[in-house]
Amino acid sequence: EADRKECTQVTHVHEWDPGSVIQAIDHYCRNKEWAMNVGDEKGCILDSVVSEVNPATVLELGTYCGYSTVRIARLLPPHAKLITLEFNPAVAAIARQVIAWAGLEDKVQLVEGASGDFIPRIKEQFGVKTFDLVFLDHWKEYYLPDTKLMEECGLLRKGSVLLADNVVCPGAPDYLEYVRSSPRYESRYFKSHLEYTKVEDGLEKSVFLG
Ligand SMILES: Oc1cc(-c2ccc(F)cc2)cc2cncnc12
Numbered sequence: 244e245a246d247r248k249e250c251t252q253v254t255h256v257h258e259w260d261p262g263s264v265i266q267a268i269d270h271y272c273r274n275k276e277w278a279m280n281v282g283d284e285k286g287c288i289l290d291s292v293v294s295e296v297n298p299a300t301v302l303e304l305g306t307y308c309g310y311s312t313v314r315i316a317r318l319l320p321p322h323a324k325l326i327t328l329e330f331n332p333a334v335a336a337i338a339r340q341v342i343a344w345a346g347l348e349d350k351v352q353l354v355e356g357a358s359g360d361f362i363p364r365i366k367e368q369f370g371v372k373t374f375d376l377v378f379l380d381h382w383k384e385y386y387l388p389d390t391k392l393m394e395e396c397g398l399l400r401k402g403s404v405l406l407a408d409n410v411v412c413p414g415a416p417d418y419l420e421y422v423r424s425s426p427r428y429e430s431r432y433f434k435s436h437l438e439y440t441k442v443e444d445g446l447e448k449s450v451f452l453g
Pocket residue numbers: 279280281305380381382383408409412413437438
């Protein structure tokens with residue numbers, strides 16, 4: 244099981260180093276201006292789940308500025324692929340720069356669009372059969388419909404892991420109810436805090452049982 248490892252990062256801030264990109268964003272958002280990155284505390288839990296799954300294919304719903312994209316991509320094995328979807332073109336443009344600065348472009352494919360339109364097209368457009376890991380971090384009302392859509396489109400296989408951010412704050416009650424009560428998922432809550440604050444939040448890890 245992915246347990247919370249103490250996650251200490253000592254990095255020097257220079258380009259091509261994903262660790263320094265992560266550290267720079269965390270420093271800015273903690274000290275200058277809050278932003279809705281998954282952050283360093285939940286980020287360590289994300290790291291441990293990514294390391295445990297060691298995925299060849301990853302889908303991220305909600306790129307934002309690319310912070311979690313970099314966190315995930317830096318841990319991927321050489322030929323692994325991360326597809327990340329962002330609805331807002333302005334932040335997608337920023338994310339492209341952040342991903343490039345971390346030197347991770349060849350592991351990441353950033354797509355602009357709406358999840359409901361995009362998910363049914365993934366198989367034929369990106370040649371992906373199923374995802375080993377899905378990180379849900381977009382608008383909370385879409386967690387449940389998009390999960391059902393991924394099931395219907397055959398994008399999940401026995402053992403696929405869904406990891407959802409913000410299941411407490413802002414909260415995704417219908418999604419939690421679904422993955423916790425469905426016999427098709429084995430679900431576990433990782434208690435943490437809303438990025439850069441003391442407010443409770445957490446990640447829900449749900450394994451699809453097929
Ligand atoms: O991590 C997140 C946090 C918040 C958020 C905003 C305002 C607030 F007061 C509390 C929490 C919103 C998000 C939207 N999409 C993805 N991730 C998010």
